[in-house]
Amino acid sequence: MRPTVHDIAAEAGVSLATVDRVMNARPGVREKTRLKVEQAIDKLGYVRDVAAANLAKGRTYPFTFILPCNENAFMADLRDAVLQANARGRVERTQISIVDVPAFDAEALAEALLAAGEGNPAGIAVVAIEADPVREAVRQLTGRGIPVVTLVSDLEDSNRDHYAGVDNPAAGRTAATLLGRFVSPQKGTIGVLAGSLSVRDHQNRFSGFCEIMAAHFPELTILPPMEGRDDSALARKLVSEAVEAHPDMIGLYSLGAGNRGLIAALEEARARGRELVTIAHELSDHSREALEAGLFDVVLNQDAGHEVRSAIRVLKAKADGLEVIAAQERIRIDIFIKDNLP
């Protein structure tokens, strides 16, 4: 049998309460006593039974998820995933409250973070925006011992506890290699459609994309990126015009959301006899259909469900002061073609 608190207490010659104090780093224990207990703990190889501990504590984990009120399918998926996780909260002992913030508004986000902190949640997950006020808010929270996990979009140079999202420069590089090889050996121009290049994720993807294109596909010219602002109509217009304006355009990388408009534009182009090798992000009903119809050639995806579950696991672990299994928490860049659709 694995050792219990009783065994530790006996071994150390103290009471249960003292063992508990030591284990939870609570004050009111002489240094000497603490040492005895700690020795007993690793002599017996004690590991605390978290389930039992939580039972005793009647513990539930109140988490706060701060999400942008964006309209695209991915954010909807993300929200869904959070709601679903919360639905299973009865048994997982988590209780998640979602806080909505306006998209792309750093000030509002910073405020929301601080406000969330007031409720003393067991942890906070946030779709970050790269900005100093946000960084500062996160610093305050972690300083107060509240675990913070960035979700989907990271916050560099902050001391967030964990980032639950993909490596975006790598996503851009992946897109470049696939696009380059698919169009090869044709020469021509490649369009890029972003949501907004003021968003960090999109920046990162774009730079990764350009890096590989420049290095390995010099015969392909990247057109200046279009900014569709995740707006369906705008994206459609931009892409249609670009296809028209560049008869030598043979490929397209859409690194943001706004697949609907993009798909419409590609259908138009196809009707006029133009076929573009196209790589887009985020698997949704629309992008899946586009893949099956051959309008998209590749979809790069981050699994919202995985990200949310990972964030929760990490938050729980941090709240309990446990280690996280890094390998299990790495969020992959999924590559989908029509043949490996889930």
Place this chain on the structure above:
Amino acid sequence: MRPTVHDIAAEAGVSLATVDRVMNARPGVREKTRLKVEQAIDKLGYVRDVAAANLAKGRTYPFTFILPCNENAFMADLRDAVLQANARGRVERTQISIVDVPAFDAEALAEALLAAGEGNPAGIAVVAIEADPVREAVRQLTGRGIPVVTLVSDLEDSNRDHYAGVDNPAAGRTAATLLGRFVSPQKGTIGVLAGSLSVRDHQNRFSGFCEIMAAHFPELTILPPMEGRDDSALARKLVSEAVEAHPDMIGLYSLGAGNRGLIAALEEARARGRELVTIAHELSDHSREALEAGLFDVVLNQDAGHEVRSAIRVLKAKADGLEVIAAQERIRIDIFIKDNLP
């Protein structure tokens, strides 16, 4: 607060013990009483606290994993993943014993399954072989209420509780599309290296591969598959000879293990000025290097860690009579190129 057994007992006007009997479908309860309790349960929306239940039971889950003693990197990974999971068994309340069986030996596997069942484990995971004795053994086990999960390789027409592995025909189709597009617009022949076509997984991959090749890349000719028997030296020899014999061979799909020998052969070919678009399976140190060196173009992968953890989660859920979250348990076909390596 969520309702507890006490609330149910009070609501139904019976004792805790009776509630327990009803919940665990144990005998010795009058039909009428049972009904009262059941009504109380869904009136209050009771869901049992599994953690508390396990604590009370002092429950641990003794699982048996039956693995082939194969020498390839993937199987080693799989074994590692099981050992690692077992190491965390103290806190997960699992205790896994590994049973080794000779590779590709259906009789031995069937025997091992039956033997494992004697120990009355809480569940069994097995790398299946498609054969009737195996099917029969699985049927017996599940008939006795022991949950059985197939791992990596499924067992069709058996009543195993779950399959923790990838969709192999889809893997083959994926390889075909990528290979076809990468070599395009060249014409030529494509080599196929299998471990053994008597293994179900390999068969499935091969047929998926041929299906797409025939449908979409008629200008490419698939050579008769080579069988490397997961033997490094043999694989090397076969591939080298094939490259030599077919000057028009421009692509290669390796759908089994034996990457070492394959890589050596590709290096030789490269030294002689021959470059083949190559797609292989399973990410390992060797295949990763090959990817980085440009010897492999794509590696399709199944994550052994995910598969094992998934198998354990499912086994636990089945043992507890709980639902599994299907979406979380689907094992992906990971596509790796040099840019999205983990």
Place this chain on the structure above:
DNA sequence: CTGTTAGCGCATTCAA
């Protein structure tokens, strides 16, 4: 500073 004690939600003897 340290120990005693009473639960957390559930399963399980042992009586009745």
Place this chain on the structure above:
DNA sequence: TTGAATGCGCTAACAG
């Protein structure tokens, strides 16, 4: 056929 009592491993008042 049912109920009362005890304990799983741990935490948290409340006393000393």
